[in-house]
Amino acid sequence: MLSVTNQTSTLPMGPYLNQMKPWVTVICTCFNHESFIDIALNSVVSQAYPNVQLIVIDNASSDRSADRIKAFVQAHPSVIFIQNSQNVGLCRAFNQGLKQAKGQYVIDLSADDVLLPECLANQVRCFEQLSPDYAVVFSNAAYIDSRGRFLAHHYPVNEQHQAVDSVPSGNVFQNILEKYYICTPTMMMRRSVLDELGGYDESLAFEDFDFWVRSARHYAYAYLDEVLTQKRRLPHSLSMQILDPNNRLLTSTLNVCYKAFDRCQTPEEYRALAGRVRQFIRKSFYAEQFELTQKFGELLSHIESPGLLTTGILLLNRLHLPVNALYQRYIKLNHKQWNPIEG
Numbered sequence: 001m002l003s004v005t006n007q008t009s010t011l012p013m014g015p016y017l018n019q020m021k022p023w024v025t026v027i028c029t030c031f032n033h034e035s036f037i038d039i040a041l042n043s044v045v046s047q048a049y050p051n052v053q054l055i056v057i058d059n060a061s062s063d064r065s066a067d068r069i070k071a072f073v074q075a076h077p078s079v080i081f082i083q084n085s086q087n088v089g090l091c092r093a094f095n096q097g098l099k100q101a102k103g104q105y106v107i108d109l110s111a112d113d114v115l116l117p118e119c120l121a122n123q124v125r126c127f128e129q130l131s132p133d134y135a136v137v138f139s140n141a142a143y144i145d146s147r148g149r150f151l152a153h154h155y156p157v158n159e160q161h162q163a164v165d166s167v168p169s170g171n172v173f174q175n176i177l178e179k180y181y182i183c184t185p186t187m188m189m190r191r192s193v194l195d196e197l198g199g200y201d202e203s204l205a206f207e208d209f210d211f212w213v214r215s216a217r218h219y220a221y222a223y224l225d226e227v228l229t230q231k232r233r234l235p236h237s238l239s240m241q242i243l244d245p246n247n248r249l250l251t252s253t254l255n256v257c258y259k260a261f262d263r264c265q266t267p268e269e270y271r272a273l274a275g276r277v278r279q280f281i282r283k284s285f286y287a288e289q290f291e292l293t294q295k296f297g298e299l300l301s302h303i304e305s306p307g308l309l310t311t312g313i314l315l316l317n318r319l320h321l322p323v324n325a326l327y328q329r330y331i332k333l334n335h336k337q338w339n340p341i342e343g
Contacts, residue, residue, distance in 0.1 A: 001102055002078040004045045004054040018050035022128070024120050025053040025103030025191070029093045030111035034063040035146070036232065037111045041072050041079075044109070049120040055080040055097040056111075060087040065111070091200035091207050098199045106189045108207070113185045114144070114230035123188040126224045135193040135219030139228040141183040146234055153227065154183040167223040176212040177260055177272035182221075184208040186229045193219055204252040213256055217263045243328050245288045253280055254295055261299065274303040278310050285317050286327040293317045 001023070026044050030037055044054050056079060058066045066083055073079045082096050094108055105127060109115065123137045130137070140163060143151040155163040168175040175181060189211075197214050200207045257277055264270045277300045284293040297314045300306050306314065 001053060003050055003052050004076055004078050005047050005050060005052045006045075021049075021051050022104040022124060023051040023053060023102055024049065024105045024107065024124060024188070025055060025097075025101035026107045026109050026115075026120075027094055027097035027101065028054065028056045028109045028111055029059060029090060029097070030056065030061060030065050030069065031059040031087065031090075032061045032063045032065060033111035034061070034065045034068060037065050037068050038072065039114060039148075040109060040111045041069070041076075043115040043117075045076060046117055047115065047120045048117050049124065051103075052120060053080075053101065053103050054078070055082070055100055057082045057093045057097050058084060059090070059093045060084050089202065089205070091204055092202040094207065095199040095202060098194060101191060104191055106191050106194060108185070108187065108189070110185060110232075112232040112234065114232075116228050116230065118226075119228040120188075122226060122228060123224060126222060127188065127190070130220075130222055133220050134222050135190050135215045136221045137188045137224055138182050138221060139186040139224045139226050141186050141229040141231045142227050143233050144230045146232065148230075151233060154186075154231070157227070161227055162225050167225070168221075169223045170220050171216075172212075172221045173216040173263070174266075174269050174272050176209075176216050177264075177269060177276055179276075180209075182208075182212065183229070183231055185231050189215075190219075204255065205248040206252060209253065210256045210259065213260045213263065243287060243324070243331065245324050247287065250280065250284045250287060250289055250292055254292060254299070257296070257299055261302070270303050274300060277303070278306075281310055281313055285313055286323055288320070288322065288324045290317050290320050 028040060028044070033040070041054070041056065044052065054076070056069050058069055069081055073081050080100055084093065098106070105124060107115070107120070123139065126137045127134070140157065141154040143154065145151055155165065155167060158164055168181065193215055197211070201210050204210055257273065257280065260273050264273055277296055281293055281296045281300065284296055293314070294317060297306065297310070300310065
């Protein structure tokens with residue numbers, strides 16, 4: 001298998017030592033990312049790591065994304081390109097790439113995000129020092145806008161670019177229930193764990209929360225305190241679709257919450273899940289998905305008493321109030337950035 005990075009070494013033992021390093025497969029999924037796909041793909045071939053397989057899936061883009069990918073493949077023939085005639089969803093598209101992945105470790109890269117040059121080398125080095133019960137190595141990230149301008153760090157950093165606050169590692173099952181704290185594109189995943197889980201759940205509209213719930217119950221996560229990825233924030237990204245009354249994100253979230261409920265083992269984990277479900281009750285109410293709001297309420301009642309505030313929202317939910325337009329206005333005025341899981 002040929003690496004897309006085409007790294008050479010002047011050291012006598014360099015080529016042999018490179019062969020001894022594990023392979024990493026980067027699966028890049030693209031949908032209407034014409035403006036960013038070249039930057040994303042070039043960030044992979046520019047990695048300071050010798051053994052990299054690149055698989056690109058275009059999910060029936062209506063812009064010129066596919067043409068740009070084809071031109072890139074001509075310049076880098078070792079790239080595997082899958083062009084879907086219809087949009088099969090993010091999770092199924094990733095699984096298409098996973099079936100052809102040969103790497104011991106896997107990166108799930110959106111076509112509008114960027115891997116910094118030392119990303120794969122540093123994450124592999126970290127992984128190789130860990131025991132087999134670690135499924136994920138994740139890092140810090142820099143958020144950038146459509147022009148590549150810096151916005152913020154996922155975890156605030158000091159002058160040495162180290163995270164100011166402690167980031168959970170090890171057994172993080174309770175942590176991933178409490179809040180969205182892992183920046184998804186920073187994750188390097190152990191391929192054997194993905195295979196064990198059967199890849200991503202293709203019935204869902206997003207992948208990260210479900211993967212965390214299913215993997216973190218049995219495997220550990222390691223945080224690498226470096227900024228190794230750039231995540232792009234765009235006005236029409238998946239994270240903003242949760243405001244749409246017709247979005248599928250909240251339905252998927254309810255399904256994942258039930259998976260989490262089945263996996264909780266301690267009172268603290270149940271409390272963490274209850275707090276998260278309360279957030280989703282508010283979100284589905286604001287999205288005017290009133291039936292779904294009631295279903296989240298039913299799940300919460302299986303865990304603990306809803307409490308006064310949540311009970312009030314559930315009562316208002318029965319009135320089917322037109323709150324979505326007002327809440328979208330509030331979000332825009334406050335420049336709040338939503339995440340499909342955390343908000």
